[in-house]
Amino acid sequence: MEAIISFLTSQPPLHVLTCVTLLSPAAGAFVLVLLSVSGINPHERWVAAVSGITVTGAALAALLLAGLTMLRPGHEFDEVLWTMYSVESYHLDVSIYVDPLSATMIVLGGAVLPVLGRFSGRYLHKDPGYLRFFVLLGVAATGFFWFVLGGSIDMAFFGWELLGLSSVLLVAFFWDRSEPLVGSGRVFATYRVADIALLTSAVLLHSYAGDSSWASVFGVGELEGAHLGTFPATVLGLAVLAAAIGKSAQVPVTGYIVRAMEGPTPSSALFYGTLSIHAGVYLILRFEPLFAEAPIVRIAVFSVGLLTAITASLSARVRADAKGALALASAGQAGLMLAEVGLGWTTLATCHLLAHGLLRLTQFLRSPSWLTDAQARRSAFGGGRFRSDFYAERLLPIPLRNWLYAAALSRFGMDAILDRLFSRPLSALAHLASSSRPRMRKRDGARIADACAPIQSVGSAPHVHVHASTSKGVH
């Protein structure tokens, strides 16, 4: 038995599993793209089969990889697979790093992805974007596994961006309507800021630690981790927190998650119930050892998390649509996890992450049948009420309760504040910068009457835009 375990936990089997995990979903997506561009219109069954085999294969390989790594002494597997490029002393290695933390995330991804693939195969039956969905599912799975298994922050960044890209494109899945497109714009802008924050973290890590691999920064086995000092650890920690805030929909950018619900339900479950929403938490958990040198970051992580937990939970309670409520509740739970990390309770946060991801997946996937479920529950209660008349809010004074209700409805005005602080000044700046440019002319040569019309906010643009475009009568 020991010989078998020893063989299985040696490098060759783990290398094979790694390659299957990292490449299989990408290969599936690539095959589907090839089928699409070559003019072959594959039957839904074939699309689902290709995606199912590759994504499920990757998930199984990932679960095995996590399990076998846990059998290794030290519970870690760190390996540089190849060097992508190198210039003088700078090099980018494709590496893998599995430890108990990444194993937990792998378990989440490995459990979720096959279920989602199976569910989506039926849910999107006869949808014109059927193939596109499964291509993006493959990209998302690839991104997730690279993010979690990547042995350095550079590799994690690679996966992080792929995960974000697939998420945005799935929000814009129904692109014949303008709302999903505009909603995806908001998600893209938020993710891009988070991307840049993570890129900054990567560059800072290179600069401060001299290396970006998790093994050298946090230490593996007898190898001691890097000691950055208070200031570098604080700057780095704040950059990482900024990235996590964007990805995990924390205060003040929680609002984008509601717009992201324009995508199909399986994609909402995948990103905003399980994988993407927890990516930020995972990142904070990964960097947690550095926070020992940066108490300010700990306080910031705790504060952001707690604030999000309170505001998002309250907003979720007044939200009228099921998916929006679930998304806000997910953000609130992610906030709680961050608060736990801030307090140093990393094991609790990791367990919380895993349990929450699995529960939320079920809730999201059941959300289209919410009414049926509610009726079934009511029947189970004999037709009577299945909720008591007691709500904790009743303990509050009425004016405060009303204020909280209104504030929760508007998500505590955070979207408006962000618009006022960023969108409007940026629009005004863009307007100012382009005011010197020659005005456009209509096709009939008439000068546009009001070229200096106020710039519409992202949320309101399409309505104005569509009417204006249609009114030109260009066909």
Place this chain on the structure above:
Amino acid sequence: MFAWMFDPFFWLVVPVIVLEALRVARSERKRQRYSVAMAALFGALELLVLGLCAATGSPLVFMLVMVVRLAIVRVRERAWWVRGPLKASLLLVALGILMAVGQVSSFAEVAGTNLDPTWRITILVLICAACAAAIMPVRIADEPKETLSAPLAFIVFVRVGLPLGAQEPLFAVVVPVVAVAMSLVCALWLFSAGKRANQFEDSTLVSELLVCERGVLLSFVWLGLASNEHLAGIGALLLWWSGSLALLALEASLRRRPLPKPMAFFALAMAVNLPGTIGFVAEDLLVHGLLYERPILAVAFVGVVTLNAPALYLALVNVIVDVHARYPHLQAQPDAPRSIVMLVAATLSLLVGLIPRPFVAGANQVYDTIVPASHRADH
């Protein structure tokens, strides 16, 4: 007089020139206005003329070819335009001074020439002004008249500007700042264009999007080249490739009706340098190159990168919404007429992005050629 420079830089520029020629040859407008054969001929001429400019080692030949190209574009576009002759004049004056005052008959002699500082600065200012003019987007109602990604000013900048700039301590300080400022302006214009999409004609919106994005990408290339940092220079050279591919892909997809949306989104991914594309590698190198010696520039660069992506996305989304509103009858049609150019561009970008090592090594070799080690900031 007929010296040739088939050096690594030439071979780096060749793919960019080929893409540019392909763009001209496949231009829908030129096919409609002339014929498919004439459009192909114009593409071949573009390839020949730009190739000659990249290959020649003689400033005189360069000047002659530049004037010939101006005439060809005048005939091709059936209109005079301001910016082309303006840029050509700036370059002609700069090269004229170089030949007359510096007694330079070959680009290879530029590094060794001992020009008076006043003349040197004059030449550098003229070349940089031509580069700035090439980057600055000019609003147009139809296809861009000039090259999208292979401005002659950049070739002169590399052949003359970099060797002369190495003798001017302020060169590597001022030019990158100008480049970053220009990239910010271009990104803001792109953002503004996306916001006011309803004020644009269909083709104008696409052109506006293209020239603004071209401005952003070329500013980054200019920034990396002028920064005198090794990694940033290599990143800039790779970004020149990736930018050319992205612009070609964007144009190929956005001018089609019905709009091939998957392709348009992939072109966007190429333009904003998402992982898997060569732009990702280029951006990574550029940021790392700038960070250590020019942290403020790196922060500014990152800021523009952050703004550029949502601005481009917003513009693209508005193109899609606009097309839906204008051509409702196309809605029922299947989505994507396939574009071979787009597919080739995407495949190349992915291929180079996933196996970047030989291309990074190639760009490294080019950088060693155009900026000798003794002239580098990190030397």
